[in-house]
Amino acid sequence: MRRALGARRTTRPGARRLDVSRRRASTRRALGDPASLRELYSGIGATRLALEHLVDLQDVVAIDNSDAANAVYEANFGDVPRRANIEHLDANALFPSSERDYALTASPPCQPYTRRGLGLASEDPRAKSFHAVIDAIPNLSNPPRWVFVENVRGFESSDTRRALLDALSERDYDIREFIVDPTALGVPNTRERYYLIATRSPGGFSEPTPTWLRGRAIDAAGQFVGEASTSQSTTSTLADYIRTECDNEDELVLGSEMIRKYWRVLDVVTPTSKRCSTFTSGYADTVFGGSVLLRSRGVQRGLDELLELDADSGVSRINERDVEHFIDNLRWFHVDEIKALHGVRDDFTFNACSRKKAIFLLGNSISVHVVREVLLHLFSAG
Template structure:
């Protein structure tokens, strides 16, 4: 069966990439996002797509049903469910479009399959309860997950909530559980090392600047042998802590020794910064971050997009490998 997919909150096309990687039969009949910069990147990679720069709430039921889809892939705004976003839940206006979709799920004529991604924290929200109640009302079977790319052999942390759901009029080989699953049925082995994503001859423009080095003690530093990296957020390169890992060619022993010398000076002083400069700490390039988020090597970011825009878009995107594996389960 050739499926017809509606991709909502399509961003830079991570769901599109995941569908392609899954090798399932089907086509993205329409993609919808209100972010014009993300849409520019999407069209750069999928120029023949039916991409709509629209507010989802502006789509009428008739307009949506005319797309004749049987599958929805979506990643609604996550800010209402994060601590940094004040966790306003259903009271955050950014949930309005998703609540609109939930209210119409029973009116989509041919909808059979759903995959939804969001941030960890969504599972505790009122909006999640409304979503699950609607799935039950519409007689969907579903499974919720909290998964990290490291679960599928990718050396990156990006813990996210996922829900896959399908109508009960067909047998689902996948064995559901009532609780949220934290792994997939398949064993993917240990993650690869970071070396597999590294570019050669990276420009000095990616070196960590002094204003970040002065807080060097909070940086997450990794080497090519590392089998992990921190979650990359849209604030990567702008803040020192919690926005993503930085890379050095120096060995762990050299890093330790360098910090021991640096910490003899007051943190943040010129001497402290100059000592840490010996490590040549650098940011991961957008291409390297794309690799850690499992985008295909053919995927490109247009030169018209600034570096800041690149990192912001990547920080809001999905891990392609995780979604691809979930799609295989969904259509099993």
């Protein structure tokens, strides 16, 4: 029987399937006791979501200065993040001073390193807090056993990254760095990001880097060390992530004037597409913040056949002669669809904020799909 367009499957083909019980069992054997966590720039808690699949967590301290993000975090985990500017905190008071092992995760502000930004890196005031963390690492009485850092593409060429590597090397961490896109895991969403994992475990990374990740490793100069392998699984289509009932939500439909004004730059995807653009914090406020979806009524009318593929960008565009056909046939992605593409579990709630704020927070968040797999490699070191 043919599946209805956009109907949800219990598993999503293309996304790497996780044997959660096996993976958690293997990391439990490596870690022994439940893991303590210091989650800096915690946002909505997406890194914690990724960790929940891998380890038992206790003694979690999350820190973020966003009231909206902290409210969402509390609603989903029950823990109240500390609202603080990290550079004003005493590092030894923040991190455990005992011999207890713990993980440090950080997704610091990305603006100092964005391609479209000024590229000020450490000179940007928004980088100050993370540099305070970096400066503290060599002097910690009990440095974290595991470190995870995530940021935008471009961070790898910054002086902040060089300072981070120097600080970690001073404490004898074994370090791995990668630049990864969710499409590497078969997820039809582009969100290329820099990832660093580091461990002080005896023997360092004793397990070989997974094949799919190996070609995405970078060297000290920030260059790829090998050719990236193709996706380890067949990339799924957007039909496995979208919900057809959202087609009928009027507030998601693009206005006619917006289509007529911005048709040249609209990134139009369909349920059969195997990619969609990164969802930014400004998504649904600007057409430059991510892809828009051809509604099912548009597919039924054959409008997908009118789209023209841009050979340079791989993006499907509207031809000027067809603009009027697309009026009332394009919509924004729903929050739940963005959640699914980011790997956020279905029962994760944004009831603590508006839909607009939820999109903003998701746009500032991470791909749980990718982070879960990168963290699995980190904790396999024991």
